[in-house]
Amino acid sequence: MTDTTSIAPTPTAAPQLPSDGPVTAPIPTPGHKPEQNSIFAHARYIAAENPVTGLAFALFALIALCALIGPYIVPHDPLASDTAAALQAPTWKHWFGTDQLGRDIFSRVVVATRLDFIIAVTSVALVFAMGGFAGIAAGYFGGWTDRIVSRVSDTIMAFPLFVLAMGIVAALGNTVTNIVIATAIINFPLYVRVARAEANVRREAGFVQAARLSGNGDFRILLGHILPNIMPIMMVQISLTMGYAILNAAGLSFIGLGVKPPTPEWGIMVAEGAANIISGEWWIALFPGAALMVAVFTFNLLGDGLRDLVDPQRRT
Amino acid sequence: MLTTIGKRLLTVIPTLIGVVIVTFLLTRVLPGDPAVYFAGPAATPDSIAEIRKGLGLDKPLPEQFVRYVGDLSHGNFGNSLSTGRPVATEITSRLPASAELTLLGLIVSLAIAVPLGILAAVKQGSWIDHTCRVVATAGVSLPVFFTGLLLVYVFYYQLGWAPAPVGRLDAFVTAPPTITGFYLFDSLLTGNLESFWSSLSQLILPVMTLAIFSLAPIARMTRASMLAVLASEFVRTARASGLDTRTVIITYAFRNAMLPVVTTLGMVFSFLLGANVLVEKVFAWPGIGSYAVEALLQSDFAPVQGFVLTMAVLYVALNLLIDILYGVIDPRVRLEG
Numbered sequence: 053m054t055d056t057t058s059i060a061p062t063p064t065a066a067p068q069l070p071s072d073g074p075v076t077a078p079i080p081t082p083g084h085k086p087e088q089n090s091i092f093a094h095a096r097y098i099a100a101e102n103p104v105t106g107l108a109f110a111l112f113a114l115i116a117l118c119a120l121i122g123p124y125i126v127p128h129d130p131l132a133s134d135t136a137a138a139l140q141a142p143t144w145k146h147w148f149g150t151d152q153l154g155r156d157i158f159s160r161v162v163v164a165t166r167l168d169f170i171i172a173v174t175s176v177a178l179v180f181a182m183g184g185f186a187g188i189a190a191g192y193f194g195g196w197t198d199r200i201v202s203r204v205s206d207t208i209m210a211f212p213l214f215v216l217a218m219g220i221v222a223a224l225g226n227t228v229t230n231i232v233i234a235t236a237i238i239n240f241p242l243y244v245r246v247a248r249a250e251a252n253v254r255r256e257a258g259f260v261q262a263a264r265l266s267g268n269g270d271f272r273i274l275l276g277h278i279l280p281n282i283m284p285i286m287m288v289q290i291s292l293t294m295g296y297a298i299l300n301a302a303g304l305s306f307i308g309l310g311v312k313p314p315t316p317e318w319g320i321m322v323a324e325g326a327a328n329i330i331s332g333e334w335w336i337a338l339f340p341g342a343a344l345m346v347a348v349f350t351f352n353l354l355g356d357g358l359r360d361l362v363d364p365q366r367r368t
Numbered sequence: 369m370l371t372t373i374g375k376r377l378l379t380v381i382p383t384l385i386g387v388v389i390v391t392f393l394l395t396r397v398l399p400g401d402p403a404v405y406f407a408g409p410a411a412t413p414d415s416i417a418e419i420r421k422g423l424g425l426d427k428p429l430p431e432q433f434v435r436y437v438g439d440l441s442h443g444n445f446g447n448s449l450s451t452g453r454p455v456a457t458e459i460t461s462r463l464p465a466s467a468e469l470t471l472l473g474l475i476v477s478l479a480i481a482v483p484l485g486i487l488a489a490v491k492q493g494s495w496i497d498h499t500c501r502v503v504a505t506a507g508v509s510l511p512v513f514f515t516g517l518l519l520v521y522v523f524y525y526q527l528g529w530a531p532a533p534v535g536r537l538d539a540f541v542t543a544p545p546t547i548t549g550f551y552l553f554d555s556l557l558t559g560n561l562e563s564f565w566s567s568l569s570q571l572i573l574p575v576m577t578l579a580i581f582s583l584a585p586i587a588r589m590t591r592a593s594m595l596a597v598l599a600s601e602f603v604r605t606a607r608a609s610g611l612d613t614r615t616v617i618i619t620y621a622f623r624n625a626m627l628p629v630v631t632t633l634g635m636v637f638s639f640l641l642g643a644n645v646l647v648e649k650v651f652a653w654p655g656i657g658s659y660a661v662e663a664l665l666q667s668d669f670a671p672v673q674g675f676v677l678t679m680a681v682l683y684v685a686l687n688l689l690i691d692i693l694y695g696v697i698d699p700r701v702r703l704e705g
Binding site for chain 1: 382383386387389390391394395505506508509510511512513514517518520521524525532533637638639640641642643645646649650660661664665667669672673675676679680683684
């Protein structure tokens with residue numbers, strides 16, 4: 053999505069990385085020793101070549117950590133209200149201040165990471181399974197499969213996506229599960245398009261024909277031979293749509309769908325602070341909004357970094 | 369040219385059929401019985417069954433679908449459960465508010481993003497280029513409702529430059545008579561300067577919010593396609609022939625670079641129409657988005673269905689318009705048709 057990669061002040065003469073396989077000749081950095089573990093060498097290479105991608109990985113680790121252990125490390129109970137301490141600006145006791153009910157916003161923002169992360173991850177996993185499979189099947193078989201999949205995908209694309217998500221949540225019922233489903237459905241065409249194009253190219257490739265000649269069925273070829281080959285490009289897609297999934301889910305909960313108060317969730321927390329903005333209590337909406345922004349930003353940068361790794365030709 | 373447009377119009381038909389089927393299915397097939405909604409919380413199984421019959425929900429699905437399409441063709445979107453008013457009238461009366469906001473947002477966004485993208489491409493690697501990149505990255509990462517709230521805080525609470533976010537007009541200012549439904553036009557046409565300034569000042573923040581949001585894809589696309597065009601041979605030839613930079617950039621490169629930008633407008637509209645809902649909620653804007661949100665929270669399905677359908681039809685129409693525009697600015701497309 054973004055072309056932040058070239059912000060990096062590194063000289064452009066850095067050697068291009070092969071799209072797969074171990075790194076054989078990383079940039080000779082001072083103090084560099086040949087690494088035993090090629091994955092670490094690879095990661096170091098990426099971080100060294102592009103600090104922005106390195107930053108994205110660090111932020112991602114932070115978000116994942118918050119999602120994992122957030123509820124155990126926060127200083128206050130995210131649901132405990134204390135009306136005596138309501139609407140306090142940030143202090144040493146409450147780093148991000150307190151909301152209308154005196155709840156600690158810092159704790160709520162950290163605890164909310166898990167829910168937002170789970171919503172984004174499950175919806176992306178769901179659309180990866182549905183869209184990825186429909187897409188490779190359409191690209192591989194062509195014909196009617198292709199026509200049906202493309203028609204479904206075109207029909208979804210005929211709607212403004214957020215509007216369709218609203219309609220789906222309204223029809224299925226106002227729950228978090230349905231937000232996940234709606235987010236998955238509106239991302240469906242993106243996955244179908246990528247998977248279809250990639251599978252179509254490989255349909256008559258040598259390794260596919262070899263697999264077919266050795267007696268593999270279509271299903272086995274699709275899952276065992278084509279899918280692993282398009283995984284790198286799908287990973288990029290996953291990372292790019294994670295940010296969009298988080299934004300979409302937060303937007304839906306901002307208008308009051310899905311997550312119910314008092315559950316901490318970034319979108320609904322911004323909505324709770326919206327009324328206080330005009331009376332000057334900025335911290336209630338600012339911190340969850342900023343958390344949301346950082347999360348989306350991280351996934352976008354990560355997607356860019358991964359794309360550069362997987363497909364050096366598409367560098368911006 | 370006319371045959372091209374005609375052919376393109378034909379491709380709209382299957383899309384529209386798909387859209388109508390989806391909006392129909394959203395209520396009828398999926399769980400969540402409309403009859404239960406209509407009957408209200410105190411309903412008995414008998415009264416629900418009666419309402420089912422009254423709504424025609426006991427008929428087989430294909431028959432219901434025919435009925436639904438029949439209603440639509442008469443402009444009947446059903447009635448809102450909470451207000452009892454026909455959805456179609458409500459949407460028509462609220463649509464201009466949303467349209468005014470979205471279109472102005474797009475215009476402002478184009479007015480900033482296109483020059484920014486061009487400058488970034490012409491002066492590649494300069495501070496303008498970096499600004500463009502930062503703006504584009506921030507733009508896609510900022511939740512639109514959050515940007516709106518930030519703007520309200522800074523420009524209303526801190527600086528006091530903008531009015532309170534209370535809708536299309538300040539309190540006590542009378543709305544201009546409806547001619548186009550766009551307050552800016554209507555107030556000018558009737559010479560009502562007070563409501564013109566009031567509606568303009570109310571528009572600024574939501575329009576800026578939408579513009580910041582849609583800036584990113586346009587600026588990125590302009591920059592990328594401008595870079596590609598500037599590297600092409602006809603630009604080199606033009607330069608080699610001694611044309612001045614201005615002519616090369618504006619007459620030669622710009623026109624060609626605009627083609628991919630026009631194509632991205634379709635995607636931008638998809639984002640804008642969705643973002644509109646959130647912006648309307650933040651600024652208490654009386655458009656169709658906030659209408660749908662209110663209805664949604666009360667499980668009042670007819671307005672939501674009408675809203676989704678209206679938005680989809682608008683979006684299909686906009687895409688059609690973009691394709692036709694594409695044909696107008698690119699003669700090659702016309703020749704193929």
